[in-house]
Amino acid sequence: MQQTPLTILTGFLGSGKTTLLRHILTQNHGVKITTIVNDFGVLNIDEEIISSQGGTQIALANGCVCCTIGDDLGRTLHDVMSRTLLPERIIIEASGISDPARIAAFTYVDRSLKLAPILCCVDSSAYLKQSNDIHLADTMEKQVRAADIFLLTKGDLLGDDASKQFETAFAPNLNDRPFYWSVQGQVDLSLLFETDNNQLTPEHAHDPTLLETAQPYLHTKLVSYSGHLPPINAQTVKDNIATLGPYVLRAKGVLTDDDGAYIYQYASGRSDVERSNSLDPSNHFVILCSREVDLTETIFAHFSEKSVI
Amino acid sequence: MITIFHARSILTMNPGQDRATHVAVRDGKILAVGMKEDAAKWIEAWPADTKLDERFADQVLMPGFVEGHSHLMEGLMWDYIYVGFYDRMGPDGKVWSGLKTIEAVTTRLKEFDDARDDKSAPIIAWGFDPIFFGDRRLNRDDLDAVSTQCPALILHSSLHIVNTNSFIINEAGVDANNNSEFIRRNDDGQPTGEFLGQVGLFMAMRATGLDLLAAFSKPHVLENFASVAQRAGVTTATDLANSLPEDAVKGLCAATERREFPVRLVIAYSGNAAEAEDGIKRLKEVAPLQNDKLRMNIVKLVGDGSIQGFSARLKWPGYENGSPNGLWYIEPDRLNKLILDYNKAGIQIHVHANGDETIDAVLNAFEAALSAHSHPDHRHTLQHCQMADRAQFKRMKALGLGVNLFSNHIFYWGDAHIEQTMGRDRANRLDDAGAALAEGIPLAIHSDAPVTAIGPLFTAWCAVNRVTSTGQRLGGDAQRISVDEALEAITLGAAYSLKMDSEIGSIEIGKLADFAVLSHNPKDEEPEKLKDISVVATVVGGHVFMNDTSSD
Numbered sequence: 056m057q058q059t060p061l062t063i064l065t066g067f068l069g070s071g072k073t074t075l076l077r078h079i080l081t082q083n084h085g086v087k088i089t090t091i092v093n094d095f096g097v098l099n100i101d102e103e104i105i106s107s108q109g110g111t112q113i114a115l116a117n118g119c120v121c122c123t124i125g126d127d128l129g130r131t132l133h134d135v136m137s138r139t140l141l142p143e144r145i146i147i148e149a150s151g152i153s154d155p156a157r158i159a160a161f162t163y164v165d166r167s168l169k170l171a172p173i174l175c176c177v178d179s180s181a182y183l184k185q186s187n188d189i190h191l192a193d194t195m196e197k198q199v200r201a202a203d204i205f206l207l208t209k210g211d212l213l214g215d216d217a218s219k220q221f222e223t224a225f226a227p228n229l230n231d232r233p234f235y236w237s238v239q240g241q242v243d244l245s246l247l248f249e250t251d252n253n254q255l256t257p258e259h260a261h262d263p264t265l266l267e268t269a270q271p272y273l274h275t276k277l278v279s280y281s282g283h284l285p286p287i288n289a290q291t292v293k294d295n296i297a298t299l300g301p302y303v304l305r306a307k308g309v310l311t312d313d314d315g316a317y318i319y320q321y322a323s324g325r326s327d328v329e330r331s332n333s334l335d336p337s338n339h340f341v342i343l344c345s346r347e348v349d350l351t352e353t354i355f356a357h358f359s360e361k362s363v364i
Numbered sequence: 365m366i367t368i369f370h371a372r373s374i375l376t377m378n379p380g381q382d383r384a385t386h387v388a389v390r391d392g393k394i395l396a397v398g399m400k401e402d403a404a405k406w407i408e409a410w411p412a413d414t415k416l417d418e419r420f421a422d423q424v425l426m427p428g429f430v431e432g433h434s435h436l437m438e439g440l441m442w443d444y445i446y447v448g449f450y451d452r453m454g455p456d457g458k459v460w461s462g463l464k465t466i467e468a469v470t471t472r473l474k475e476f477d478d479a480r481d482d483k484s485a486p487i488i489a490w491g492f493d494p495i496f497f498g499d500r501r502l503n504r505d506d507l508d509a510v511s512t513q514c515p516a517l518i519l520h521s522s523l524h525i526v527n528t529n530s531f532i533i534n535e536a537g538v539d540a541n542n543n544s545e546f547i548r549r550n551d552d553g554q555p556t557g558e559f560l561g562q563v564g565l566f567m568a569m570r571a572t573g574l575d576l577l578a579a580f581s582k583p584h585v586l587e588n589f590a591s592v593a594q595r596a597g598v599t600t601a602t603d604l605a606n607s608l609p610e611d612a613v614k615g616l617c618a619a620t621e622r623r624e625f626p627v628r629l630v631i632a633y634s635g636n637a638a639e640a641e642d643g644i645k646r647l648k649e650v651a652p653l654q655n656d657k658l659r660m661n662i663v664k665l666v667g668d669g670s671i672q673g674f675s676a677r678l679k680w681p682g683y684e685n686g687s688p689n690g691l692w693y694i695e696p697d698r699l700n701k702l703i704l705d706y707n708k709a710g711i712q713i714h715v716h717a718n719g720d721e722t723i724d725a726v727l728n729a730f731e732a733a734l735s736a737h738s739h740p741d742h743r744h745t746l747q748h749c750q751m752a753d754r755a756q757f758k759r760m761k762a763l764g765l766g767v768n769l770f771s772n773h774i775f776y777w778g779d780a781h782i783e784q785t786m787g788r789d790r791a792n793r794l795d796d797a798g799a800a801l802a803e804g805i806p807l808a809i810h811s812d813a814p815v816t817a818i819g820p821l822f823t824a825w826c827a828v829n830r831v832t833s834t835g836q837r838l839g840g841d842a843q844r845i846s847v848d849e850a851l852e853a854i855t856l857g858a859a860y861s862l863k864m865d866s867e868i869g870s871i872e873i874g875k876l877a878d879f880a881v882l883s884h885n886p887k888d889e890e891p892e893k894l895k896d897i898s899v900v901a902t903v904v905g906g907h908v909f910m911n912d913t914s915s916d
Binding site for chain 1: 536537538541542544545546547559561562563564565566567569570571577607634637638639642677688689691692693694695696697698721725
């Protein structure tokens with residue numbers, strides 16, 4: 056069954072969610088995204104790129120749609136998923152006080168949705184104050200706990216030194232989850248989810264442009280590894296990747312096991328296996344890591360040792 | 365034409381004339397109030413077609429009750445099977461007995477299924493509250509025993525949890541993977557059938573097309589709501605809140621324009637999901653559509669969740685049983701902004717604030733908003749306000765705020781509050797009407813139907829007696845209020861909270877002819893009996909609505 060990936064965008068009021076969404080909606084990424092937002096008035100989208108506008112919905116020229124949550128997120132999501140033309144991705148802008156885990160649970164009870172990495176915007180100029188506010192701390196903690204990827208915002212207000220200090224202060228929250236700085240909503244979208252322009256394919260291994268486009272937004276370095284794997288059970292791949300967890304940002308391969316060919320994908324803590332008879336297995340595997348450490352041998356040795364079915 | 369209603373006695377709630385037996389009505393309004401001698405003079409002086417209506421000569425008239433915090437959702441719930449713990453009267457006057465065990469719940473549903481022809485249609489029930497059943501949770505096996513051939517779903521009284529049978533779970537493909545705190549699981553990791561938040565309703569909608577709220581704007585929902593309210597003696601009720609979409613407004617206008625519609629409705633705009641600018645605009649748009657039985661002129665904001673659902677925001681030391689603190693339903697910063705903007709625009713604001721942390725946040729917001737833009741008669745009101753302490757009541761007084769307390773909680777969840785949510789110390793001050801009046805704060809009390817049954821005399825009984833369902837008393841004499849004060853809270857007090865006290869809430873010349881007709885005089889009865897007084901009829905704008913209750 057075709058599953059629509061659902062990205063939850065969480066973060067406090069003023070943390071930059073709307074700015075990021077505006078960036079996502081207006082980029083030429085080739086993905087027909089439907090965003091569900093609190094209020095599209097504040098998105099302030101250029102009229103030039105709006106193709107039509109109704110009471111609770113705006114359609115953009117690039118195929119993206121933007122609709123409002125209204126009173127009932129579940130119903131809105133149901134409406135979006137009941138349309139003839141399904142979105143290729145849904146992004147929900149969670150309200151500043153919502154627990155993203157509540158929204159994530161929707162994907163566990165609906166076969167047509169799959170949970171994509173949860174994005175959390177963190178206002179670097181306000182986070183420390185907010186996280187010490189007894190009225191807000193527990194709500195913020197839930198959002199940080201649920202996140203898969205952090206986007207640190209408003210670093211331009213802090214300046215370089217203070218940004219570095221903030222990274223150090225925020226680091227204990229990371230638990231090996233990646234973070235990127237984003238100024239005015241600018242971020243390489245391929246870091247957040249797959250786009251037409253920038254899908255991670257085996258052919259992308261060591262693709263210098265991928266690294267280049269990513270670099271300016273990263274304080275951590277990005278390295279990719281690739282190689283061929285013998286027939287390997289999908290569960291084994293999952294287990295191995297989980298062991299390497301802290302280092303791995305994304306992974307992808309077209310692999311085989313006893314049941315035939317499958318595409319394996321990994322992004323921010325989640326493995327995804329899709330089987331198809333029409334696949335031509337290359338047994339090529341690529342891993343994108345967030346640390347500049349030479350793991351090539353370790354990684355593939357790791358797989359080879361355990362890959363006997 | 366003039367009609368003179370004769371009653372055994374009339375509680376006017378007008379301190380200038382507290383004794384009367386006759387009230388004259390013309391054009392839906394009160395023309396005169398007096399004793400038998402006065403009525404004799406009226407008949408002599410007034411036109412020949414003046415009619416003396418004697419049908420309530422053995423009964424007691426009060427101003428029609430005002431339910432200051434209810435939801436039209438009550439009218440929708442009666443489309444489904446009631447499985448609550450306490451007896452409850454439906455729109456047709458039938459009393460559904462409360463169910464004291466989970467087996468009784470499944471038995472009622474099974475009987476429903478056995479009696480019907482189409483066994484594939486969904487079975488939907490409402491009003492269930494797990495807090496009364498200790499460790500025994502309702503699970504999918506219970507509902508599978510009802511049916512495995514159709515979707516079966518029970519909506520909890522909190523409206524925030526549902527139980528389903530395996531039919532829905534299997535259709536949705538929920539399995540042992542994907543750990544989520546919103547999907548309860550057994551030791552094997554399999555879902556137990558209990559789903560928290562909006563997950564269960566979403567699942568049922570996606571997997572089986574079941575949509576509980578689809579009928580919400582159908583005319584019968586309004587009719588059912590109005591009937592339930594009317595049977596309880598209510599002549600003005602509220603819907604807190606409503607996002608006022610086009611079709612809902614049309615339905616409201618059509619229903620209330622009919623003379624036969626038995627209640628006046630006050631609808632609050634639901635402010636949480638929209639910017640103040642949009643809310644102000646919408647209220648302006650609908651203002652010309654109001655009629656004498658329909659007001660749409662206030663805004664409602666929701667600060668937190670419920671105490672019994674552990675989703676209210678509590679101050680230190682938090683929940684008695686160690687549950688994590690509850691949820692903001694709105695960012696405190698956004699609450700500040702919305703209250704500032706609506707207050708600036710001169711729109712009356714009602715804010716749901718259950719826990720004491722939320723009450724603080726709301727008081728801070730009002731303090732800032734009223735310092736920026738002063739409105740001497742703003743009548744902004746805290747709704748529920750269940751955990752307020754004396755210091756908070758004093759701040760309300762200083763800011764000129766009113767309060768509408770959720771007194772029914774004392775009976776329904778008082779025991780649970782002592783044992784699980786807040787402990788005895790704080791439960792003693794739960795819905796502290798005594799403190800509100802002692803501080804001179806305008807007071808109303810409410811049911812929050814469908815969360816609890818609509819019934820102002822019962823609500824008054826709760827505020828007067830302060831006893832829980834097991835007979836424990838919350839607090840001391842300082843927290844209790846007198847019968848007179850409670851009767852004022854369910855009439856003039858609630859009317860004041862809606863800025864309608866110049867039109868309703870007492871029986872005096874010039875006001876609308878809205879009455880509750882009672883079997884007994886509440887002032888003559890023991891305070892413990894207040895809830896047992898029957899409502900015989902109501903009068904709305906001079907039009908009589910008889911209760912044909914046939915429950916006994």
